[in-house]
Amino acid sequence: MKIYVIGIGLIGGSMALDIKSLHPEATIYGIDTNEIHLAEALALGVIDAAATFDDLAAADFVIVSVPVDVALAVLPKVLDHIGENTIVFEVGSTKTPICEAVVNHPRRRNFIATHPIAGTEFSGPSAAIRGLFEGKTNIICEVEKTTFKLQEKALELFKSMGMRIRYMDPKSHDKHIAYVSHLSHISAFMLGKTVIDKEKDEQDIFDMAGSGFESTVRLAKSSPAMWTPIFKQNKKQVVKGLEEYISNLSNFKELLENDNYDAIFNEMQGVNRIREILNGMNSKK
Amino acid sequence: MKIYVIGIGLIGGSMALDIKSLHPEATIYGIDTNEIHLAEALALGVIDAAATFDDLAAADFVIVSVPVDVALAVLPKVLDHIGENTIVFEVGSTKTPICEAVVNHPRRRNFIATHPIAGTEFSGPSAAIRGLFEGKTNIICEVEKTTFKLQEKALELFKSMGMRIRYMDPKSHDKHIAYVSHLSHISAFMLGKTVIDKEKDEQDIFDMAGSGFESTVRLAKSSPAMWTPIFKQNKKQVVKGLEEYISNLSNFKELLENDNYDAIFNEMQGVNRIREILNGMNSKK
Numbered sequence: 001m002k003i004y005v006i007g008i009g010l011i012g013g014s015m016a017l018d019i020k021s022l023h024p025e026a027t028i029y030g031i032d033t034n035e036i037h038l039a040e041a042l043a044l045g046v047i048d049a050a051a052t053f054d055d056l057a058a059a060d061f062v063i064v065s066v067p068v069d070v071a072l073a074v075l076p077k078v079l080d081h082i083g084e085n086t087i088v089f090e091v092g093s094t095k096t097p098i099c100e101a102v103v104n105h106p107r108r109r110n111f112i113a114t115h116p117i118a119g120t121e122f123s124g125p126s127a128a129i130r131g132l133f134e135g136k137t138n139i140i141c142e143v144e145k146t147t148f149k150l151q152e153k154a155l156e157l158f159k160s161m162g163m164r165i166r167y168m169d170p171k172s173h174d175k176h177i178a179y180v181s182h183l184s185h186i187s188a189f190m191l192g193k194t195v196i197d198k199e200k201d202e203q204d205i206f207d208m209a210g211s212g213f214e215s216t217v218r219l220a221k222s223s224p225a226m227w228t229p230i231f232k233q234n235k236k237q238v239v240k241g242l243e244e245y246i247s248n249l250s251n252f253k254e255l256l257e258n259d260n261y262d263a264i265f266n267e268m269q270g271v272n273r274i275r276e277i278l279n280g281m282n283s284k285k
Numbered sequence: 286m287k288i289y290v291i292g293i294g295l296i297g298g299s300m301a302l303d304i305k306s307l308h309p310e311a312t313i314y315g316i317d318t319n320e321i322h323l324a325e326a327l328a329l330g331v332i333d334a335a336a337t338f339d340d341l342a343a344a345d346f347v348i349v350s351v352p353v354d355v356a357l358a359v360l361p362k363v364l365d366h367i368g369e370n371t372i373v374f375e376v377g378s379t380k381t382p383i384c385e386a387v388v389n390h391p392r393r394r395n396f397i398a399t400h401p402i403a404g405t406e407f408s409g410p411s412a413a414i415r416g417l418f419e420g421k422t423n424i425i426c427e428v429e430k431t432t433f434k435l436q437e438k439a440l441e442l443f444k445s446m447g448m449r450i451r452y453m454d455p456k457s458h459d460k461h462i463a464y465v466s467h468l469s470h471i472s473a474f475m476l477g478k479t480v481i482d483k484e485k486d487e488q489d490i491f492d493m494a495g496s497g498f499e500s501t502v503r504l505a506k507s508s509p510a511m512w513t514p515i516f517k518q519n520k521k522q523v524v525k526g527l528e529e530y531i532s533n534l535s536n537f538k539e540l541l542e543n544d545n546y547d548a549i550f551n552e553m554q555g556v557n558r559i560r561e562i563l564n565g566m567n568s569k570k
Binding site (some may be wrong): 191 | 412420422451469470471475477478479483499500501504509514528534535549550556
């Protein structure tokens with residue numbers, strides 16, 4: 001089995017590691033414009049060899065795991081080069097633009113649009129982890145547009161990695177993910193900015209910040225190169241989510257300014273049901 | 286050694302557990318208006334016996350670990366009942382009001398104002414954990430107002446629990462903690478509210494939320510009864526922090542609306558140094 005990973009970072013690299021464990025006979029080829037990442041991936045054994053687009057005709061699987069703006073240019077080029085039985089999937093955090101980018105491509109039926117909801121705040125080949133996808137959800141969009149036997153091959157691979165499959169149209173995916181993922185990142189980045197701007201002397205943060213702050217700003221370690229194009233592609237939904245978040249924060253501030261502590265208590269108590277929601281998330285893992 | 290814990294929740298209970306390990310000969314007495322918590326703490330072995338304020342004259346240590354509004358009434362009452370060599374400390378997340386509440390009390394020198402920066406999002410005696418304070422910072426305010434030999438007794442206890450000691454005036458404490466703790470809680474509560482309001486069907490969150498969302502909203506599980514009075518007592522600083530946070534979020538939203546993606550990239554890249562700050566926090570643990 002020949003697997004080609006285009007963009008060997010956290011997601012592509014972690015998939016490569018899982019495929020190596022699941023299919024010891026498979027050869028993993030890496031394609032990356034970043035020579036350092038390519039060398040690093042080889043040194044770490046995340047990939048077996050470097051390759052080029054001209055090799056893709058022989059591919060069983062092609063995993064496109066590049067920033068979502070790059071994916072819009074790379075995916076059609078990949079589909080131009082693949083063989084008849086190659087299955088291609090892309091794993092980015094926005095699904096509408098990528099589905100539109102290939103809607104009329106003659107090889108559209110060799111492509112399956114996916115979003116494995118998995119990751120960490122780190123990036124690059126060294127961030128790749130075996131078992132990253134165990135118990136995670138993989139959202140698949142427009143499944144009906146992929147050849148059935150290639151759907152089966154892809155689903156088998158995802159399930160063997162331990163992923164739960166959910167089907168969704170690209171617009172619903174992008175709307176929901178704006179709230180549960182994209183908004184969380186902006187919340188963390190701007191909280192980090194607010195505290196850093198305030199605390200000129202980092203020592204103050206260093207000494208006084210506890211595990212709560214650490215957890216709330218964790219996502220502010222994320223890669224700007226990965227996240228800027230995500231916010232760009234999902235602009236409409238992210239702006240909408242931000243407006244609602246800002247309005248909730250402003251309302252909380254007004255309640256505080258007006259000494260309306262009963263309402264503040266009730267606001268927090270209402271949100272406490274997030275406990276059950278998060279427990280539900282964990283029980284699934 | 287006789288230890289009295291007033292308010293046997295996460296912090297008071299965890300201190301009781303550490304003291305039991307460090308001083309097997311010590312007897313831990315609990316005082317709590319919540320009969321269920323008192324029974325639970327006895328059943329869990331967090332305390333050895335229930336007690337009343339009239340017993341405090343015999344106390345070596347009195348730990349006041351109640352919501353910060355309750356503390357303003359309880360602490361003076363405690364100081365009225367203690368013996369000459371009793372050392373009393375309070376562990377709440379705001380320090381200015383509590384220091385003002387006892388500034389003229391004849392037993393002020395038996396009191397030491399502290400804030401151990403430790404905790405979880407859970408509360409009550411069942412949330413008590415042994416070793417919670419290991420490697421954590423304990424902020425001590427107005428140390429000069431505590432009798433020297435009682436300072437020593439308290440510091441010895443804190444250090445034996447593994448805590449790092451930092452000294453700060455109450456106003457600086459309340460200002461800094463508004464940013465690194467209080468603001469994080471409001472950020473998480475309002476993020477949780479925004480997502481819950483949007484996702485009428487929890488299944489959408491359940492299926493699509495990843496570990497990033499979970500980490501960012503974790504503090505939204507916190508107790509409204511504990512946090513409402515904290516926000517009330519630190520109103521001025523919390524409102525100021527919220528204004529700066531909202532302004533940073535609004536600025537980010539405008540950059541997005543104006544398609545200024547270079548600026549968005551730079552905003553995020555600037556905040557990425559939170560990595561080093563958090564690494565610094567962890568290296569201290």
